[in-house]
Amino acid sequence: MSVEEKKIDVYSGAVLDRKKKIRIQRGSPETGIEMVEYDVEYDHTEVVLDIVHRVQAEFAPDLAVRWNCKAGKCGSCSAEINGMPKLMCMTKMIDYDDVDVLEIRPMRTFPVIKDLVTDVSWNFEVNKRIKPFKPPEGLKELTMQQKHVDRVQEYRKCIECFLCQNTCHVLRTHQKTNEFAGPRFMIRLASLEMHPMDTEENRLKEIKDDFGVMMCNITRCCTEVCPEEINITDNGIIPLKERVIGEFYDPLAKAISWVKKLL
Amino acid sequence: MGYNVDEELKKVQKKEYDVLIIGAGGAGLRAAIAAAEAGVNVGIVTKSLLGKAHTVMAEGGAAAALGNVDSRDNWKVHFRDTMKGGKYHNNWKMVEIFAKQAPDRIRELELYGAVFDRTEEGKIKQRNFGGHKFPRLAHVGDRTGLEMIRTLQDKAIHYPTLHVEMETTITKLFVENGEVKGAFGYNRQTGNLIVYSAKSVIIATGGFGKVFRVTSNSWELTGDGESLAYREGVELTDMEFIQFHPTGMVYPNSVKGTLVTEGVRGEGGILKNINGERFMFRYIPEMFKDDYAETEEEAERWFKGDPNARRPPELLTRDVVAKAIRAEVKAGRGSPHGGAFLDIASRRTPEEIKRVLPSMYHQFLKLAKLDITKEPMEVGPTAHYAMGGIRVDGETQETNIKGIFAAGEVSAGLHGANRLGGNSLTDLIVFGKIAGDYAAKRAKDASLKSISDEEIKEAIDFTLKPFDDSNNEDPYQLHAELKELMEEYVGIVRTEEGLKTAIEKLKDMLKRADKLKAVGDTRKYNSSWHQALDIKNMITVALIIATAALQRKESRGAHTREDFPETDESLTNVLYVISKGDDGFPKVSEATYPPMPEELKQAMKEAEEA
Ligand SMILES: Cc1cc2nc3c(=O)[nH]c(=O)nc-3n(C[C@H](O)[C@H](O)[C@H](O)COP(=O)(O)OP(=O)(O)OC[C@H]3O[C@@H](n4cnc5c(N)ncnc54)[C@H](O)[C@@H]3O)c2cc1C
Ligand code: SF4
Ligand code: SF4
Ligand code: FES
Numbered sequence: 051m052s053v054e055e056k057k058i059d060v061y062s063g064a065v066l067d068r069k070k071k072i073r074i075q076r077g078s079p080e081t082g083i084e085m086v087e088y089d090v091e092y093d094h095t096e097v098v099l100d101i102v103h104r105v106q107a108e109f110a111p112d113l114a115v116r117w118n119c120k121a122g123k124c125g126s127c128s129a130e131i132n133g134m135p136k137l138m139c140m141t142k143m144i145d146y147d148d149v150d151v152l153e154i155r156p157m158r159t160f161p162v163i164k165d166l167v168t169d170v171s172w173n174f175e176v177n178k179r180i181k182p183f184k185p186p187e188g189l190k191e192l193t194m195q196q197k198h199v200d201r202v203q204e205y206r207k208c209i210e211c212f213l214c215q216n217t218c219h220v221l222r223t224h225q226k227t228n229e230f231a232g233p234r235f236m237i238r239l240a241s242l243e244m245h246p247m248d249t250e251e252n253r254l255k256e257i258k259d260d261f262g263v264m265m266c267n268i269t270r271c272c273t274e275v276c277p278e279e280i281n282i283t284d285n286g287i288i289p290l291k292e293r294v295i296g297e298f299y300d301p302l303a304k305a306i307s308w309v310k311k312l313l
Numbered sequence: 314m315g316y317n318v319d320e321e322l323k324k325v326q327k328k329e330y331d332v333l334i335i336g337a338g339g340a341g342l343r344a345a346i347a348a349a350e351a352g353v354n355v356g357i358v359t360k361s362l363l364g365k366a367h368t369v370m371a372e373g374g375a376a377a378a379l380g381n382v383d384s385r386d387n388w389k390v391h392f393r394d395t396m397k398g399g400k401y402h403n404n405w406k407m408v409e410i411f412a413k414q415a416p417d418r419i420r421e422l423e424l425y426g427a428v429f430d431r432t433e434e435g436k437i438k439q440r441n442f443g444g445h446k447f448p449r450l451a452h453v454g455d456r457t458g459l460e461m462i463r464t465l466q467d468k469a470i471h472y473p474t475l476h477v478e479m480e481t482t483i484t485k486l487f488v489e490n491g492e493v494k495g496a497f498g499y500n501r502q503t504g505n506l507i508v509y510s511a512k513s514v515i516i517a518t519g520g521f522g523k524v525f526r527v528t529s530n531s532w533e534l535t536g537d538g539e540s541l542a543y544r545e546g547v548e549l550t551d552m553e554f555i556q557f558h559p560t561g562m563v564y565p566n567s568v569k570g571t572l573v574t575e576g577v578r579g580e581g582g583i584l585k586n587i588n589g590e591r592f593m594f595r596y597i598p599e600m601f602k603d604d605y606a607e608t609e610e611e612a613e614r615w616f617k618g619d620p621n622a623r624r625p626p627e628l629l630t631r632d633v634v635a636k637a638i639r640a641e642v643k644a645g646r647g648s649p650h651g652g653a654f655l656d657i658a659s660r661r662t663p664e665e666i667k668r669v670l671p672s673m674y675h676q677f678l679k680l681a682k683l684d685i686t687k688e689p690m691e692v693g694p695t696a697h698y699a700m701g702g703i704r705v706d707g708e709t710q711e712t713n714i715k716g717i718f719a720a721g722e723v724s725a726g727l728h729g730a731n732r733l734g735g736n737s738l739t740d741l742i743v744f745g746k747i748a749g750d751y752a753a754k755r756a757k758d759a760s761l762k763s764i765s766d767e768e769i770k771e772a773i774d775f776t777l778k779p780f781d782d783s784n785n786e787d788p789y790q791l792h793a794e795l796k797e798l799m800e801e802y803v804g805i806v807r808t809e810e811g812l813k814t815a816i817e818k819l820k821d822m823l824k825r826a827d828k829l830k831a832v833g834d835t836r837k838y839n840s841s842w843h844q845a846l847d848i849k850n851m852i853t854v855a856l857i858i859a860t861a862a863l864q865r866k867e868s869r870g871a872h873t874r875e876d877f878p879e880t881d882e883s884l885t886n887v888l889y890v891i892s893k894g895d896d897g898f899p900k901v902s903e904a905t906y907p908p909m910p911e912e913l914k915q916a917m918k919e920a921e922e923a
Contacts, residue, residue: 095565107789111841112833118531121571124365164838178470183426192423196431
């Protein structure tokens, strides 16, 4: 297309210089689920979420999709794009220049509500079961060294997109939602367990018994999909497992840790 | 699809709370915690999922005079900086409460589980930001909002009397004889309609950046709180003051407006035009001359840590920097995509940049394929923050309607004519708590009032209107028109003629908004329905903004009139209060704050000398 014939999208001001077939999963369990195809024009600098918005504006105003920030900060727009779990707002269309058709489906691990929107309420229930941070009594201000909170801050980068929960085979394939809290909550638990000022007792026992840390078999699929690039498995889950093993399965390690505490 | 009001009335769900909070951003969540602590039954509703509210996007930090990095800082200097940044148009009572309580609210967050970046001594670290005399912003890299919202959310969910209702939108408030009775809304996931009876209602719905095309705001910021309140007789004020943040992304097109945190300049980033000139030295206003470096040499000494050097002009208040960039572009000295260059690459090592500004690094690499450790960014103004909103009592956050409170970005007064960066996050926790305290207090004395079937039917009709089969307006189209109109006539620089044109067009749009059409055969998660209701709110708010902007015949802070370029000292303490007129359109009246007491004037003087 030459410069003179530039086509501008009235809604966003985008210069529509490309075109592609977009297939989006539509419908709900009650009405039936199907893939619907749209021919969409777009600007090559756009992200997948822009394309979904264009489908809403031009073809299907009632299309259901979650999003908030369009800047990779809120973790609302998770979906499976040509089979890969991703944030739609951080996935550039240019990455799909070589494919003819783009398929967008909702996250598979969670029940579909409608179109691209899933029921992620289970995650919020798991979070509620985690005991809150408990600072030492009587303190008005916490003093902590940066090097002691680096790890905790890494875990706290999580934007709760639940892409890792969607990907972990323990939840996705084996549906062990009663036994395993999933990678997102493993790092939430790790952020509490490794917080230098947390005084809650029994966290490790709960991490083992109630949240099922030993169910993880370290496939690292969660880490691969994390848009925040949190090293979920190596920096979060493995250290937790080590602590659990030290505390409950390895008498020598336990003895050493007791001696350390006394010193 | 059509609908039958009488049938819907039979199906409507009914709920009761002592305190109903609309909005689960920082302000709503902090209010909910305060009210739950007071022992009352609290409901908190949010349009999206918990933890996704706009607050999550805040980057740079939360301002409080902790004095951890520079011990010369104290509440008086924070008070002065906030008043000065607001061009002395602020509600001084709110600023006083704010500056005094901010440190406690920030430290308290760490007791709830937040983990800010640390100083060498292990205290909360603070960074420089525009308009703040000392390093004052508590932060976590450039994801401070995430830290705040996650902390408050994880605290709130453990109170047994606190109930979170996610993906629920309030469409109407019930008010009788100047007192609140409850609210009406719908659940997005099911499409069900809900009546809430409540003794107190706190509005914490954030701002309205979505009325502009180029904005840093998320989809939720559609001015719902202002419109809901306005329709029921609540007064609004300062609606003409909208902050355009100087540094939004200008390229690529699809992310135009997305924020580049002021933290980039706080960490030493500088602004240049196409000729490579550091142009901000030419734009230092008279009132700030004493606080800012006159030469690059002095600015460099400040950067290297000389306590006697003054701050670089890149750290002037946002209104000043935004207008300077606009002026450079207009003069033909803009960057290729119509902005200015923001350079951090030549100022800090790649390692430092990645450590202190990780999400900026990530955002540019992913969305613009630009490595900010090697190349400058292109930036330009983007609609960012609403200083104005619901008029509240400075001490209780209550409005002119009994039992309706407001906190956070939706309320007005603290920031005056221009907000300092970092003051909003702190605003949320200081005044969120106060609103929660007073709303709970009122709820303990008040009783629930009945809401009649007639009132409920009216609310049902209002909410389901987009499903009326005779409707024909396309919400996406109308939103596009609104955004264009606002950019053109009600943007950074305004004129009487433009504003009058805008008002006429907006009145017409408001009529068209009654005919907005939702499509599809289910109410369940139906975006066209949501969009139709949101747009009505946006047009209402846009009309209010234009009306207020026409009234203010001066330039002050974020409000710039081409036909009145000077600041009129006689208007410093004049507020334009907007309420709904008998004809249904906004009407303006004037109000003032009481004079500032001697002790605060004294505090300002001391701060000046600090
Ligand atoms: C990109 C960006 C960066 C920023 N960085 C900083 C910073 O570094 N420091 C700083 O101090 N400030 C910053 N700000 C400003 C600050 O983030 C916001 O002003 C602040 O978060 C607003 O919080 P809030 O609690 O008032 O509302 P929000 O966080 O906007 O929350 C509004 C809530 O109301 C709900 N809601 C709205 N309408 C309805 C309705 N009709 N029914 C039910 N619920 C409704 C929403 O769902 C949401 O839960 C930044 C802003 C942006 C855009
Ligand atoms: S590493 Fe563990 S938590 Fe992560 S995907 Fe594999 S099994 Fe699941
Ligand atoms: S850990 Fe990463 S992938 Fe998992 S929810 Fe958090 S941000 Fe998403
Ligand atoms: S919309 Fe917020 S992460 Fe994509």
